[in-house]
Amino acid sequence: MSTVVKGGRVIDQIGERVADVVIADGRIAAVGPDLAGDQVLDASGCVVAPGFVDLHAHLRQPGAEEAETIETGGWAAVRGGFAAVVAMPNTNPPIDCAAVVREVLALGATAPCDVYSSGAITVGRKGEQLAPMAEMAALGVRLFTDDGNGIQDAGLMRRAMEYAGGLGVVLAQHCEVDSVAAGGHMHEGEWSSLLGIPGVPAEAEELMVMRDIALSRLTGAPVHFQHLSTGGSIAMVRAARGAGLAVTSEAATHHFTLTDEACASYDPVFKVNPPLRPADDREAVKEGLADGSVDAIATDHAPHSPDAKEMPFEQAPPGMLGLETALALGLTELDLPVAEVVALLSWRPAAIAGLAGIHGGPIAPDAPANLCVFDPDEEWTVDPDNLASRSRNTPYAGRRVRGRVRHTIVGGRPVVVDREIRP
Amino acid sequence: MRHLLSISDLGVEGIEEVCRLADHFTEVSQRSIPKVPALRGKTVATLFYEDSTRTRLSFEVAARRLSADVMGFSVSNSSVNKGESVRDTVNTISAMGPDALVVRHRSAGVPHQVAAWTGAAVINAGDGWHEHPTQALLDCYTIRDRLGSLAGRRIVILGDVKHSRVARSCVRAFTALGAKVTLVAPPTLLPPAVDSWPVDIGFSLDAVLTDCDVVYGLRVQNERQSEALLPSLREYTAQWGLTVDRAARMKPDALVMHPGPVNRGVEIAPEVLDRPNATLNEQVRHGVVVRMAVLYLLLVADPNSP
Numbered sequence: 001m002s003t004v005v006k007g008g009r010v011i012d013q014i015g016e017r018v019a020d021v022v023i024a025d026g027r028i029a030a031v032g033p034d035l036a037g038d039q040v041l042d043a044s045g046c047v048v049a050p051g052f053v054d055l056h057a058h059l060r061q062p063g064a065e066e067a068e069t070i071e072t073g074g075w076a077a078v079r080g081g082f083a084a085v086v087a088m089p090n091t092n093p094p095i096d097c098a099a100v101v102r103e104v105l106a107l108g109a110t111a112p113c114d115v116y117s118s119g120a121i122t123v124g125r126k127g128e129q130l131a132p133m134a135e136m137a138a139l140g141v142r143l144f145t146d147d148g149n150g151i152q153d154a155g156l157m158r159r160a161m162e163y164a165g166g167l168g169v170v171l172a173q174h175c176e177v178d179s180v181a182a183g184g185h186m187h188e189g190e191w192s193s194l195l196g197i198p199g200v201p202a203e204a205e206e207l208m209v210m211r212d213i214a215l216s217r218l219t220g221a222p223v224h225f226q227h228l229s230t231g232g233s234i235a236m237v238r239a240a241r242g243a244g245l246a247v248t249s250e251a252a253t254h255h256f257t258l259t260d261e262a263c264a265s266y267d268p269v270f271k272v273n274p275p276l277r278p279a280d281d282r283e284a285v286k287e288g289l290a291d292g293s294v295d296a297i298a299t300d301h302a303p304h305s306p307d308a309k310e311m312p313f314e315q316a317p318p319g320m321l322g323l324e325t326a327l328a329l330g331l332t333e334l335d336l337p338v339a340e341v342v343a344l345l346s347w348r349p350a351a352i353a354g355l356a357g358i359h360g361g362p363i364a365p366d367a368p369a370n371l372c373v374f375d376p377d378e379e380w381t382v383d384p385d386n387l388a389s390r391s392r393n394t395p396y397a398g399r400r401v402r403g404r405v406r407h408t409i410v411g412g413r414p415v416v417v418d419r420e421i422r423p
Numbered sequence: 424m425r426h427l428l429s430i431s432d433l434g435v436e437g438i439e440e441v442c443r444l445a446d447h448f449t450e451v452s453q454r455s456i457p458k459v460p461a462l463r464g465k466t467v468a469t470l471f472y473e474d475s476t477r478t479r480l481s482f483e484v485a486a487r488r489l490s491a492d493v494m495g496f497s498v499s500n501s502s503v504n505k506g507e508s509v510r511d512t513v514n515t516i517s518a519m520g521p522d523a524l525v526v527r528h529r530s531a532g533v534p535h536q537v538a539a540w541t542g543a544a545v546i547n548a549g550d551g552w553h554e555h556p557t558q559a560l561l562d563c564y565t566i567r568d569r570l571g572s573l574a575g576r577r578i579v580i581l582g583d584v585k586h587s588r589v590a591r592s593c594v595r596a597f598t599a600l601g602a603k604v605t606l607v608a609p610p611t612l613l614p615p616a617v618d619s620w621p622v623d624i625g626f627s628l629d630a631v632l633t634d635c636d637v638v639y640g641l642r643v644q645n646e647r648q649s650e651a652l653l654p655s656l657r658e659y660t661a662q663w664g665l666t667v668d669r670a671a672r673m674k675p676d677a678l679v680m681h682p683g684p685v686n687r688g689v690e691i692a693p694e695v696l697d698r699p700n701a702t703l704n705e706q707v708r709h710g711v712v713v714r715m716a717v718l719y720l721l722l723v724a725d726p727n728s729p
Contacts, residue, residue, distance in 0.1 A: 192616075
């Protein structure tokens with residue numbers, strides 16, 4: 001049984017060409033003109049890209065299955081064109097030892113996309129004692145983070161970077177100095193001042209970016225910055241890369257599409273950490289993505305039940321859905337060629353997650369058949385009631401966007417066909 | 424206007440309308456039976472998630488003087504202690520059909536959320552650091568009563584502006600009516616991005632004291648010390664307290680105002696509170712008639728007006 005993706009424009013790191021792609025036995029069998037297969041997936045008018053890789057998804061399992069499971073999050077992922085996601089460790093219990101990594105990987109084995117587990121840097125994500133990174137790395141964990149928390153203690157972060165350097169893994173930091181963030185709930189600025197909501201200044205993020213760049217210089221270890229949200233952070237990352245340091249970073253979709261003004265509704269659907277920032281920062285994030293200072297678009301997909309997002313703004317948990325809207329928002333809001341948006345969603349994050357060769361292309365014979373086929377011109381309206389995620393907390397309800405996933409193929413299996421999931 | 428969530432919902436005309444109605448209800452209050460049937464058959468529910476004495480009582484008295492029925496809901500003896508969400512509580516109360524819901528909560532924006540969940544008119548009785556619109560309205564009414572008008576008046580708002588919902592409502596209301604507002608506080612107690620507010624900023628109370636028409640003092644909480652926002656309350660009082668000496672340098676007819684409750688001896692000296700130009704009791708009295716005006720405006724006045 002073979003499948004042919006027919007009539008599309010193939011885009012990967014090799015370049016662009018009009019070609020059909022034949023898939024058999026989970027791998028790409030042939031790429032070229034006028035190919036045939038048992039099952040035909042129409043790709044006319046579409047881009048055929050490597051399946052996307054999300055460096056930053058909260059799949060909520062174990063512990064918060066009412067908001068999402070690895071399976072439902074997996075369906076949200078493939079509906080958004082993602083063939084692989086890295087699951088964040090702020091679960092309950094947290095992913096801070098081999099036992100929980102094994103559970104996540106076992107649940108992920110039956111999910112429609114490839115699920116990779118991150119691991120916590122410290123026990124319980126408490127920032128006090130190093131977690132057993134080697135035993136987690138032995139199970140394939142390549143990205144370690146206390147996401148949701150930044151590592152507050154600079155000395156501890158230094159030792160974590162030294163230790164991780166020996167394992168060949170990357171530490172990813174949620175940059176936020178707690179004492180400066182001081183329990184804020186939105187960006188500290190004109191809007192927080194008017195709305196009377198305690199704020200988090202941009203500097204709470206930037207101080208930790210600055211510190212960890214210095215620690216990367218000290219230790220020689222790589223560091224990956226998660227969901228950068230401020231112009232100052234991006235300028236520092238740009239300079240650090242210019243100086244040859246092993247610094248990578250990601251930006252979340254909402255930080256290049258929304259601003260802190262959205263919080264004026266007091267709707268907790270707009271509460272996220274790091275918070276939505278003013279327009280200048282939003283533009284700086286776009287520039288960072290455009291000039292390569294920021295390597296990847298990440299979703300920071302953070303499902304929450306409707307009950308949680310109906311709490312008062314200051315008590316509601318932060319986070320918003322992202323997997324099913326990331327591609328469209330990248331195409332709609334970033335003033336970039338389609339191939340650049342594809343790069344930000346596929347081979348660049350794949351390299352950071354240590355997945356090169358498995359995910360992110362190139363689309364060539366013998367490569368694993370992980371593909372996303374999308375129509376870059378199709379317009380659609382985001383509808384919270386028409387999402388594969390178990391939760392509904394998208395900040396884009398009613399928003400008109402351009403670019404829609406038509407088919408997603410993971411390991412040779414078409415899991416999304418003609419926009420619909422195929423359980 | 425369907426709800427009163429922020430002073431911005433009223434605008435200049437709305438504030439003036441409230442003051443005109445309050446004049447009428449002041450006259451009503453002086454009658455032997457200070458009660459009118461304007462809201463007979465209507466129900467006003469109070470939903471207070473935070474302790475309050477004067478605001479809650481003031482709303483209840485105002486509603487009763489308009490002949491409304493009053494439903495009280497306080498957190499301490501309710502199902503909130505059993506973990507009920509705000510939305511479920513609002514749904515429950517709404518099912519009993521109140522015409523107005525008076526809401527106080529420690530978090531900014533809760534009255535906005537409640538307004539989306541209930542068919543009743545929602546009145547913000549204080550939400551986090553955000554707003555306390557009826558307090559600002561009674562303060563406008565008090566200044567207007569004493570000084571004739573707010574236009575061109577110099578009003579100093581003194582103290583912990585950052586954490587003050589009263590300050591946010593007062594700045595909006597006072598400036599809308601043409602007053603010149605100066606915030607005086609240690610910089611740690613000023614809100615972020617305060618240069619975007621339509622006010623002047625001062626560090627020194629002494630520099631602005633002699634030519635202002637109103638000093639509006641705000642409560643300074645003890646915990647500001649442990650949050651490293653103040654070295655000590657003693658230092659605060661020395662630098663920013665309205666002491667007897669400082670009060671003596673104010674213009675003779677200048678007012679001393681405070682939303683209460685006062686930290687006697689911290690933000691204002693006890694002797695200053697007892698002077699005839701201190702308006703604290705008038706503010707409380709005006710609170711009733713202003714809240715009658717707000718209830719009347721929301722529940723009786725033309726429902727089709729914007």
